[in-house]
Amino acid sequence: MSKRDYYEVLGxxxxxxxxxxxxxxxxxxLEFHPDRNxxxxxxEERFKEVSEAYSVLSDGEKRQVYDRYGHAGLQGGGGFGNVEDIFSHFGDIFGDLFGMGFGGMGGRRRRDAPVRGSDLRVPVRLTLEEAAFGCQKEVDVAYPAPCNACQGTGAEGAELIVCSACQGAGQVAINRGAFMLSSTCPTCRGRGQMPKALCGECEGSGEEAVDRTVKVSIPGGIDEGQxxxxxxxxxxxxxxxxxxHLFVAIDIEPHAHFKREGFDLIYDLRLSFPQAALGGEMEVPTLAPDDDPVTVKVPAGVQPGDHLVVRGEGVPRLDGRGRGDLVTVIQIDVPQKLSQKARQLLAELQSTFEQEA
Known part of the structure; x- marks a missing residue:
């Protein structure tokens, strides 16, 4: 049976x-907890399905992989393993429900042990010039953090009392026929303590939304998708x-004149038929706003798609070892409307070509 979509599982x-x-x-x-059923x-299977979905969607990195590749992206490394690990970041809501009796799905974890914060990802949109030569940007970062009012306890004034259901142990024993399982106390969620009264600021969740601005130094030469x-x-x-850690994903706006390929810049140099036939010197713009255009020598008889390369006028390399090239691609414009005089001259030119052939 194929797995259901995790978002659908959690509604x-x-x-x-x-x-x-x-x-x-x-x-x-709480609805499907084995203690209640x-x-x-x-x-029990529904509870495990809900827990698995939450373990992935509450983890920023796993959620990003799942959103992009679905269940297949989590096979072999991102799937559902230790039920304790599912909730380590959110205060061990139902930490080690299956800590015993299910083939050793993980040992106990200290409930007061330090837990590393999640990695965050934010996009930043750059112009091609900003990506090529570097810049300073500010990004807005939002995430849930422990409530300041209750210090993350969910209790008004951070005042906690001993859980009467487990007498502060955080665990209760469950008889499963031939097995005696130790399960997280559903009343205090394994903490051994309960709020005397719920915090009015976070309504007992122990979390508050935090928004902050981070300054980011963009190095010259960075590319799309890095x-x-x-x-x-x-x-x-x-x-x-x-x-x-904070990961800043680079998104580069399309440019009106240039395309980027690695550290090279691609520029379409549009020529009229006489310019292509006769050749000559042409000015080509550069990406750097303060630089003057460069002059390229167009050989007589140049063909559509031919490349003229200007060395060292591309994008700076990230390692600081020079720049890529500016590659001009020849495009020949064919007029769609002709004056009577232009038509006459072209007819004479065509006649000359035929005679010379």
């Missing part, structure tokens, strides 16, 4: 944010964990 659209994604997961996880294999990594500029870690 959310593809543009869902982290907060709404988490709410949707919590609702379904004992001896119900269908609910990424700049800004170390430790991603989402903050939890419980003292290190922050993730």
């Amino acid at each position: 959310v659209d593809r543009s869902v944010g982290a907060t709404e994604l988490k709410k949707a997961y919590r609702k379904l996880a 004992p001896d119900d294999p269908a609910s 990424n700049l990594r800004l170390a430790n500029q991603g989402q903050p870690g939890l419980r003292g964990g290190p922050p993730g």
Whole structure:
């Protein structure tokens, strides 16, 4: 049986944010939790399906791969493995529900252990000139962070009380016939503590939306589809964990006159038929706004598609070792409308060609 779409599993659209994604997961996880549905294999499978979907969509990198390639992109490295890992970034909502009795799907993880923040990705749009010669840009970065008002606890004034269901252990024992499983306490979600009252700022989620602006130095020579990594500029870690990285994805606007191929610039040099036949010197613009046009020598009888190369007038190389070339591609314009005089002259020229042939 093929897997269902992860967004469909959680009942959310593809543009869902982290907060709404988490709410949707919590609702379904509580509905299908094995503690609430004992001896119900269908609910248990549904819970695992919901958990798997959330484990992928709550991870920025895995979500990007899934959005682009679907389930196939996650095979062999991005799929569903340790249920504990699913929620490590979001405070271990249902951490090690299957920590025992399912073939060793992962050992216990300290619930107070530091957790590294997620990597973030943002696009930046550049002109061809900016990409070629470098520039400074600012990008807006948005992500969920621990609520300042409750310090990420979800409790008003960060005031917590011991969970009465598990007596602070964070685990409860479940009898599954021949097996005795240790499951995350559904009341406190494995924390061993509960808010005395919900935080009014985050409504108990423990998170708040953060927006900040990051300055990015774009190196000259960067190309479409490349990424700049800004170390430790991603989402903050939890419980003292290190922050993730920020990846800036490069998107370059089409240029009115030039195309880029590697470090070379391609320019269509349009000639009239007499110019192509007679040859001569032609001026060609360069990409650098402060540079003068360069002069190219067009040989007599040049043909459409011929290349005239100007060395060192292309895009600077990222390693600083010179520049690519400016490649002019010959295009010959054929007039669609002719005056009577032009038609007469062309007819005479055609007659001359035939006589010489």
